[in-house]
Amino acid sequence: AQTVTQSQPEMSVQEAETVTLSCTYDTSENNYYLFWYKQPPSRQMILVIRQEAYKQQNATENRFSVNFQKAAKSFSLKISDSQLGDTAMYFCAFISRNSGNTPLVFGKGTRLSVIA
Amino acid sequence: GAGVSQSPRYKVAKRGQDVALRCDPISGHVSLFWYQQALGQGPEFLTYFQNEAQLDKSGLPSDRFFAERPEGSVSTLKIQRTQQEDSAVYLCASSLTGAEAFFGQGTRLTVV
Numbered sequence: 001a002q003t004v005t006q007s008q009p010e011m012s013v014q015e016a017e018t019v020t021l022s023c024t025y026d027t028s029e030n031n032y033y034l035f036w037y038k039q040p041p042s043r044q045m046i047l048v049i050r051q052e053a054y055k056q057q058n059a060t061e062n063r064f065s066v067n068f069q070k071a072a073k074s075f076s077l078k079i080s081d082s083q084l085g086d087t088a089m090y091f092c093a094f095i096s097r098n099s100g101n102t103p104l105v106f107g108k109g110t111r112l113s114v115i116a
Numbered sequence: 117g118a119g120v121s122q123s124p125r126y127k128v129a130k131r132g133q134d135v136a137l138r139c140d141p142i143s144g145h146v147s148l149f150w151y152q153q154a155l156g157q158g159p160e161f162l163t164y165f166q167n168e169a170q171l172d173k174s175g176l177p178s179d180r181f182f183a184e185r186p187e188g189s190v191s192t193l194k195i196q197r198t199q200q201e202d203s204a205v206y207l208c209a210s211s212l213t214g215a216e217a218f219f220g221q222g223t224r225l226t227v228v
Binding site for chain 2: 104109
């Protein structure tokens with residue numbers, strides 16, 4: 001079974017600064033995707049960024065980038081130029097791509113507060 | 117619709133009552149997932165449909181939980197004889213390819 005671990009329950013960052021959220025995972029599979037989701041108080045899960053395991057290049061989406069270390073099974077999220085609207089819960093998630101559609105496996109989340 | 121729609125957004129039930137939670141996925145999405153999110157935790161898988169077929173219900177915590185998707189579109193998650201430990205946010209997600217899931221805003225269930 002796959003597991004996802006987020007070891008930072010809470011983090012804070014000053015507006016305009018950079019912050020990195022950690023995530024490690026455990027799997028014996030080779031074909032999978034990793035995601036970071038943002039969940040604001042409205043509760044809706046919003047996809048921030050996705051990484052395919054077979055791609056060596058780290059994914060980037062504007063101010064968001066990942067450091068994907070496949071051998072170490074590590075997938076951290078870097079948020080640059082933090083904005084007040086980035087305040088939310090952030091969840092790291094794993095999905096197997098070996099057999100059809102499978103459910104996401106989530107970590108417990110990191111609560112990020114951006115301080116003015 | 118433009119996104120995944122869930123109703124109601126909030127539900128308060130007395131212990132022992134039955135509840136029904138609705139999910140309206142993105143049109144054309146064949147895959148539909150239900151997750152349960154306890155306070156301060158990440159979502160946990162409950163069940164998965166591909167069209168009208170329930171392919172995986174391994175995450176349902178007890179036989180009081182039942183889900184259906186009779187026409188391969190709207191899905192209903194039913195909880196019978198609710199208990200306090202059922203209090204949580206119930207999230208629905210739909211997907212076309214499995215490479216990206218789109219979530220609704222969830223239903224917050226409080227059992228009193």
